[in-house]
Amino acid sequence: MTADIRAGIYDWMCTYSGVKYYPAAPDPRDVRIVDIAHHLARLCRYTGAIKTEHYSVAEHSVHVSYCVPPEMAFLGLMHDAPEAYINDINRPLKRSLPDYANIEKLNWVAVATKFNLPLELPPEIHAADVRVYLTERDALMPPMPGDTGYNGERAPVKILALAPNAAEYLFMQRYYELTRGRSSVPLVSLEGCAA
Numbered sequence: 001m002t003a004d005i006r007a008g009i010y011d012w013m014c015t016y017s018g019v020k021y022y023p024a025a026p027d028p029r030d031v032r033i034v035d036i037a038h039h040l041a042r043l044c045r046y047t048g049a050i051k052t053e054h055y056s057v058a059e060h061s062v063h064v065s066y067c068v069p070p071e072m073a074f075l076g077l078m079h080d081a082p083e084a085y086i087n088d089i090n091r092p093l094k095r096s097l098p099d100y101a102n103i104e105k106l107n108w109v110a111v112a113t114k115f116n117l118p119l120e121l122p123p124e125i126h127a128a129d130v131r132v133y134l135t136e137r138d139a140l141m142p143p144m145p146g147d148t149g150y151n152g153e154r155a156p157v158k159i160l161a162l163a164p165n166a167a168e169y170l171f172m173q174r175y176y177e178l179t180r181g182r183s184s185v186p187l188v189s190l191e192g193c194a195a
Contacts, residue, residue, distance in 0.1 A: 017032050026109075026110035028114040031114040035084055040167075040171065041058040041171060049141065054164065058167040059159075063132045064077070064125070067155045067157065072124055077178060130150055132155040
């Protein structure tokens with residue numbers, strides 16, 4: 001599908017690097033690691049219901065990358081990459097938005113295609129995500145007024161609650177560490193957001 005056809009049917013957003021991105025019709029060619037890092041670093045987890053100034057999806061992703069087998073570390077880092085384009089929707093609301101799951105899947109496919117990742121996240125990623133959540137919950141959130149349904153082993157990570165620029169740097173540092181030797185992926189776009 002060409003950008004001209006998509007422009008007539010779908011709305012687009014302008015990314016940090018200046019790419020026209022269509023969240024409801026994503027194209028892997030529009031996915032940029034600088035956008036993922038920048039956007040995720042500015043998204044606050046838990047809809048901001050935390051005791052610190054900020055805690056980003058980018059920092060969370062770095063933690064997950066350390067809590068999976070080494071061969072899955074890059075996948076752990078990228079597991080929430082679609083949120084760079086469609087936001088971090090809290091789980092209770094996600095369950096009420098069936099179309100969100102479809103859009104999230106479309107965006108994952110675009111990211112996975114761009115970075116040669118599997119189209120389905122393996123159970124190890126989901127398990128690490130929950131363990132990191134439990135550590136985050138203990139460190140960042142007020143006491144839970146009820147059972148969240150998530151219990152078990154905590155991830156052995158230190159929650160830093162970094163400011164956005166520091167979280168973006170941490171994410172990119174981990175990205176470069178994990179992709180050394182992989183085929184290069186363009187980091188910036190020469191395209192603008194002009195209509």
